[in-house]
Amino acid sequence: MPVSMHIWFDMKLTAAQLDGSNMSVRAQHPWPLEDDEEASGLDLTLDEKTELSHFCDVISVGAKGPPIFTQGQHADHVFYVNEGIVQGRHTIRSGVRQSVALYWPGDFFGLARDGMFFNSAEAVIDCTLYRYPIRKLEKFLISRPRIQHKFLMKAVHDIRKTQRQLIIMGALDVARRLAVFLVDCCGHREYFDTGTQHLTIPISRHDIADHIGTSAETVTRAINTLEKKGLIRRETPWKLEIKTSELLAFSSLD
Amino acid sequence: MPVSMHIWFDMKLTAAQLDGSNMSVRAQHPWPLEDDEEASGLDLTLDEKTELSHFCDVISVGAKGPPIFTQGQHADHVFYVNEGIVQGRHTIRSGVRQSVALYWPGDFFGLARDGMFFNSAEAVIDCTLYRYPIRKLEKFLISRPRIQHKFLMKAVHDIRKTQRQLIIMGALDVARRLAVFLVDCCGHREYFDTGTQHLTIPISRHDIADHIGTSAETVTRAINTLEKKGLIRRETPWKLEIKTSELLAFSSLD
DNA sequence: CGGCGGCTTGACCTCTCTCAAGAATAGTGG
């Protein structure tokens, strides 16, 4: 564990280098920035990463295991996704469950209210996460204004991402929501091969359904719809050939 | 204008004092905080407010007028609601319009992406706003880590607020969404009389419909539903008698 | 008092949910 603690940011750095230009789908600007700033993730320097690594834990979570944390549980950590995908979910009193976000590598999660987690978090595929004690992180950020500013930009970015999800849920039918989801997946090199245009859907129908606010059956039907329109082609249930730009055009989202 | 610039934060302070305990509906905690921290708004000290007032403009916007800004427009300011209600909206290519947030006094708005506003903003009732040049604000925040930290907390709070809206849209039927909206309105003393339990709905059916992701007709029908259940009583189209706690219970949201 | 805009109501129709069964896939042990 101690070893991991010191190398994880380096690992992340390497991963970022491999990703190269393909991070662009998640690359969106928050409040206006200097022109040369990149705003999708935190975009920390190596030194900053090293400083942060001094007080984080590395944890692994399996997809089949128990939730990372549960809504209402005492919250004293914030999590960062290094590898894998985590889904944030909220259960209301009637028992209905709603996904509030899908966290990809580079995202933070662990919002709390009154010292308790506001949502539950579950790994939808196997993950490695970094865990920060919230108190230490806060003190550190106050002592490093420029790093804190990057966190503020990241938070603003997340507001916009959540608003985007709201727009998707409120203004698009299921087929279009699915189209957006698939295009988003194509922004992640781990699952999309730009050469062959083949996407490996990383999560189950049920998890997709949660994410886009529908049922697993309707997800399947929406896949049929997109296939009939010639926007995708199903090779196996999880391997799709994707026409990215047509899909994006169809979704009628920017 | 210069006079206003120097007194606005004082005015706000007075308003906060008048509000007293009734801010509780919007009072929610972001990431875990020191126990004595209040986390609904920015919660700045008088000195901090004075410092900020040095580089803000005061502007008035009428409900019938043009938008405060339009999606895609060049963004170099951030706005703060002093009085009134502003609705953030996003229009997708198909022309469908979706509300992304309702901004009440104390809220900031003006998210941008690639230097352009991500959403449009319209005053749904007459407003007074404070407008900050984004560059100056950023520089100021970096030079004042503790104030920046309050902005970070506010941003995190807004993420949760947006997630909450997402939950409402994804997991609740229209009657319940309306119930949540009405209860939220009751948290604002300007429109709700705690003694008589009378709420004056501040915005039109159409704007409500946008906000909760439905049509104006369905809003009316949902009002009927709630009235039949005895949760509200309609005196005029805009004056309702509200049973707050029953409504909240009905909504099945926390 | 007359007109305009927002609210209300009705009728119809579409999309999506639910329930239920059948197919494909992956995992397991022989």
Place this chain on the structure above:
DNA sequence: CCACTATTCTTGAGAGAGGTCAAGCCGCCG
């Protein structure tokens, strides 16, 4: 390598919530 089983995906049919269109109503303002 082949059954057998658990899981996930797919398809079908029926029901219901809510969208849309169209008309009527009410309060507000000139």
